[in-house]
Structure formats: structure tokens, C-alpha cells
Amino acid sequence: MIKRIGVLTSGGDSPGMNAAVRAITRIGINAGLEVFGIYNGYKGMVEGYIEPLTTESVSEILTRGGTVLGSARLPEFKDIEVRKKAIKQLQRRGIEAVVVIGGDGSYRGALELTHMGINCIGLPGTIDNDITCTDYTIGFMTALETVVDAVDKLRDTSNSHHRCSIVEVMGNRCGDLALWSGIACGAEIVVTSESGFDEQDILDRLRDLDQIKKKKHAIVIISEKITDVHQFAKRVTLNTGFSGRATVLGHIQRGGSPCPFDRMLASQMGEKAIDLLMQGIGGQCVAIRDNQIVAYPIERALVMPSSSKKPLTNLFERLG
Structure with a gap:
């Protein structure tokens, strides 16, 4: 014993x-x-x-x-x-x-x-x-709540300025935080290592959301280590009707009660x-x-x- x-x-x-x-x-x-x-x-x-x-x-x-x-x-x-x-x-x-x-x-x-x-x-x-x-x-569940709270707040300002908010979340090589928060937040697009990243396809979908569906804003949630979200936000601005803005939540996702x-x-x-x-x-x-x-x-x-x-x-x- x-x-x-x-x-x-x-x-x-x-x-x-x-x-x-x-x-x-x-x-x-x-x-x-x-x-x-x-x-x-x-x-x-x-x-x-x-x-x-x-x-x-x-x-x-x-x-x-x-x-x-x-x-x-x-x-x-x-x-x-x-x-x-x-x-x-x-x-x-x-x-x-x-x-x-x-x-x-x-x-x-x-x-x-x-x-x-x-x-x-x-x-x-x-x-x-x-x-x-x-x-x-x-x-995981606490981090998910942190992400959802942040994205909910970003949606308010995105809606006010006809923006596409690109939100990078943690997850290492696992896309669960991105996928779960995408569903919970009503994101338009979720990108994970499992889904793959096709930039042109995403830009085409965003243009459709803007020009055909007349969306006032769009939320894209993307797992870390897939692409430079700040550079991608610039390409969103240049190639769609939305103003692209990137937010990297980073280590804030680890903190909190x-x-x-x-x-x-x-x-x-x-x-x-x-x-x-x-x-x-x-x-x-x-x-x-x-x-x-x-x-x-x-x-x-x-x-x-x-x-x-x-x-x-x-x-x-x-x-x-």
C-alpha cells in the first residue's frame, strides 16, 4: 500500500x-x-x-x-x-x-x-x-466560454461597420475550439486543420454573403497555425465588400475562473x-x-x- x-x-x-x-x-x-x-x-x-x-x-x-x-x-x-x-x-x-x-x-x-x-x-x-x-x-469548456464571449462582443462592432471579423483561436492541431465556438456563435465560416484552408473559396463565399445574401457582417473563426490572419484580413478587404479585421485571442483563452x-x-x-x-x-x-x-x-x-x-x-x- x-x-x-x-x-x-x-x-x-x-x-x-x-x-x-x-x-x-x-x-x-x-x-x-x-x-x-x-x-x-x-x-x-x-x-x-x-x-x-x-x-x-x-x-x-x-x-x-x-x-x-x-x-x-x-x-x-x-x-x-x-x-x-x-x-x-x-x-x-x-x-x-x-x-x-x-x-x-x-x-x-x-x-x-x-x-x-x-x-x-x-x-x-x-x-x-x-x-x-x-x-x-x-x-476546454472554460476556454470555449471565453471564445464565445469574445466573438459575441466582436459581432456587435462588426455589424455596425460592415466588417468581416477573422478570429484566431487556440487549439494546437485540434480544431475543437474553432468548430464548437463557430456553432455556438453562429459564425459564417470555420477553418480548422481538419477542414483545410482554401483562401479563394473563402473569399468567394464572403463575396456571396455580401453581394447576394446582403449580410451586414461576417464572422470567420480559424484555428491557430493555419495562416497569418492579419494578412488574410487585408485580402478580405481588397477582395470582398467587407472590411476585414483580425483578432488573435491568444492566451486570454487560458485564463479565468x-x-x-x-x-x-x-x-x-x-x-x-x-x-x-x-x-x-x-x-x-x-x-x-x-x-x-x-x-x-x-x-x-x-x-x-x-x-x-x-x-x-x-x-x-x-x-x-
Whole structure:
């Protein structure tokens, strides 16, 4: 039976990470475990920035965005010698298992530690919703609400000035934020890595919206890393009847108090992580599938194909 566990947050922060830390700490302590916070991700693990957590120390963090444990990227963690330093820091404190909250890169680190004798459980903490084994990641719904709120505000000014607002949202290589917000906001066009980017087709569609459908404004939502939205906005101005304006929402999408869904999801996943570790299980990640909290081996989760976006893509097209 394990007695001491650690918890860390890694990669980009997401709303709900603190709720997960709180659940892991309180449920762990109530199960008879000692819980340690590992600060600044794997970097803090290697450097020994590790402190005990109590029910009091995680009080009042449920509603806070970001992560009280901090986060940092450490590409060098791929090096086995670096991981050995991390394990020595854990062993020095008697920490036998770790819950890792982050994305797929964080999962790979958790898997390597499990192979080296430290059982790890991964929780999907990322606004991108790009962990394929889970329907929702911790932070996605809050980020979606942020995007929708911003686009709703942009629509007011776009409508007043006969504009086409091109809004770049996060998502890395996953188009969920763009597609979901496009449906929720009534956007005219959504561009993701899955849909592809045909500039001429989009310009033609915008001209149709202006000249034939007599739209007062248009909203185009586009995933990051696809094109330079500022340059594209200029081409919209030159080639359509709309005045193109680009808005990059950027890291504002990561901030803010987590919505109730993310608080609940993080708490449920934290509970599942403790249950798995208490059973001596490592090398797995927690997910929500069909409204059930489940777990998958990390090796399987990392190679699972993306869940089909076709139903939502079809919905968006039919709404248009």
C-alpha cells in the first residue's frame, strides 16, 4: 500500500487544474495518504522543488484559473539521466507515485517514470481538447466560454461597420475550439486543420454573403497555425465588400475562473486518479467517455485516432 504521492501540473496551464490538485490532495489525505505538491512541473521534480500539501493549503483554489503549482516545459526530461535525477528527488522524500496533469507530452513523461518504477496517472489538462482518448479535457469548456464571449462582443462592432471579423483561436492541431465556438456563435465560416484552408473559396463565399445574401457582417473563426490572419484580413478587404479585421485571442483563452463543468470534471478525474494509485496501478490516464470516468493505458491513449468531428462538421454546414 502506497503512503506518499506527488502531484504536478505540466505544459500549458488550463482552468480547472487547481480543482484537480484540490481533489487529489483532499481525497488522498482522506484515504490516508501524504500528498506532496511538485512545483513547476518536471523541472521542479528534477530540482527538488517539492513541498507537502494539506487540506488547508488547497483551500480557496477551486475557483482560481491557472495552476498554483506552476508549470514549466522541460524537453530534457526525455533523457534518462535527467529522469534518474527526478526519481532520486522523489525517493528522498518517500514519494512512491505521482499524478501528472497536462497534455500528451506530459503523459509521455508519466509513462517513462512508470517504466522506471514510479507509478504515474495522467489527467488531461489542456484547453485544446486534443487528448484523443477523452471526450473533454480539463479547461476546454472554460476556454470555449471565453471564445464565445469574445466573438459575441466582436459581432456587435462588426455589424455596425460592415466588417468581416477573422478570429484566431487556440487549439494546437485540434480544431475543437474553432468548430464548437463557430456553432455556438453562429459564425459564417470555420477553418480548422481538419477542414483545410482554401483562401479563394473563402473569399468567394464572403463575396456571396455580401453581394447576394446582403449580410451586414461576417464572422470567420480559424484555428491557430493555419495562416497569418492579419494578412488574410487585408485580402478580405481588397477582395470582398467587407472590411476585414483580425483578432488573435491568444492566451486570454487560458485564463479565468473555471466553469462549473471543468470544476466537476477535474474533481471526478482527481478521484479516479487516487483510486487507481491505491490499487497499485500506474501508466494509465483518466478520461471521460460517454459521460463515464474511465482509464486507459497511456501507450494506447497516445496512439488512439482522433474522435470523428464529422457529426459537428455536418451540423455546422447544415446550420449555414
